[in-house]
Amino acid sequence: MRPPRPLPHDDPMDDELVERFLEDGFVRIEGAFPPRVAEHCASLLWRETGYDREDPASWKDPVVWVPGMAQGPFAAAVNTPVLHAAFDLLAGENRWQSRYSLGTFPLRFPHAEEPDDAGWHIEGSYLPEGAPAGMYHTNLRSRDRALLMLFLFSEVTEADAPTRIRVGSHLDVPRVLEPYGEQGASFLELGPKVDGAS
Template identity: 45%
Template sequence: MGVDVDGFIRDGYAVVRGAFDQDTAAHCRELIWAELRRRGIREDQPATWPAHEHIDSLDGEPFAAAAGAPALTEAYDQLIGSGRWTQGIAAGRAVSVRFPSPERANSGYHIEGSYGPAGGPYRCNVRSRGRGLLALMLFGDVGPQDAPTRLVSGSHLYVPEFLAPYGEDGTVPEDCYWRPSVLCRPMVHATGQAGDVFLCHPFIVHTATWPHTGTAPRMIAQPAVHVRDGFAVDGSDPAPVARAIVAGLTMATAQL
C-alpha cells in the first residue's frame, strides 16, 4: 500500500502507523530504561526524573528492527528511491526522552542539519546533501499531553528559496530560513501509538513542545535516513523529496 506520496509532497510528512510491532517497541524501551538507570534515573522513582534526557549511545537488534521494518524500508524506497538511502539507520543513537515537567523545551522552530564534522555544526544545502528524511519513531504511546513534536504542515516548501543562494556548500541552519508567516500554517503533532513513525521532509520546520503534562516519559527516536549524494533539483529527480524541493523553488519564483 505504501505512503501517500502526494500528501508528503504537499504537507512535508507521511505517517506509517504500526510500522514496527509492539514487542520491538517494548524491547527498545527496555534498552532505554537500562541506559537511564545507568545515569541514576529510575523508572519507579519520579523524583529522579529530569525534564529531558538525550541518548546517543544505544545499539542493538531492537533498534535495527524498528528502523528497518518492512513498512519503513518500503516507504524509504518510495520517498527517496530504491538503492539511494543508506542502510544502518541509527535509531538508538538519536533517542529523546521527555519526562512529565512544566519546563520549557530547549529548542525552538528549526530544520535539521545534514552534514558536517562530528559534533557539528551541521550544515544543509538546497539539495539536502546527506539527509533523505527525518524519522520520528514512537517507542511508546504519545498523546497531546506528552509534549509531542510539532510539525508545521507545508513549511518545507518555503525553505528551498532561502537555501538556494548558499549553493553546494550550504549553511548552518541556525537562523530562520523561512518567512515568518510560515509559522501561521496548520500545525500537526506527532502523536500515536508505539510503533508509529512520522517520516518528514528534511526541510520541514518543527519544534519540541511543552509542558509535558502526562504521567509517563515520552520515548522517541529522531534519526536521519541518509541519502547518497543528495537530490537533483533541476526537475530530473523523480524522488518525492526532490520533487517537493523543486515545487518550493518554483513557488518562490512564481511569487517574484
C-alpha cells in the same frame, strides 16, 4: 495545523502516501514495527536515562538526550518491510542505504522548568570541512540525507511534549536555503530564518 492522518501499516505503497508526502512534507506510518520491538527500544532508552520508569520522582530533568543506539531492537525497528517499501517509494529504489542504528533521542519528562531546546529548528545532515563538531549543516539538495525519520517507541499525546512538525513547511524552506548554495548553512543559522518563512 491539521493533524496528520494515520497510514494503514499493511499497504504503505500507494498514491496517497506520495501525495501526502508532497503536500504535507511528511507521512506518518503507524504500526511500522511490532509493539514488542517498540517495548524493547523503550526499555533500553529508559536504562540510558538512569531514571526509574515507575518512579516519577526520579525524573530530575525536563529532557535527557540519549545518543545513537545500535542494539538489535533499534536495527529491527528501522528495517521492517513496511518501512523499506516506503523508503523505496519516497526516495526511490536503490537510492537509500539501510541504517542499523537510530538517534539521537530527546527524551522529555514532566517538569516545572521549560527545556532550553523546545524551539523550532531545521535538521542538519552533514559537517562541511572546517565546521565545528556538532554544527551540522543543511543545503538545498539535502546533502547526505534522503529522509528524516522520527520514531516513537511509546504512546504520545499533545500533553507528552511531542515533536511538532509544521505541515507544508518543506515548501517554504527551499527559498531560505537557495542563497547558501552547495555549502549550505548550520541549523543554528537557518533555524530563525526557516521559522520566519513558515
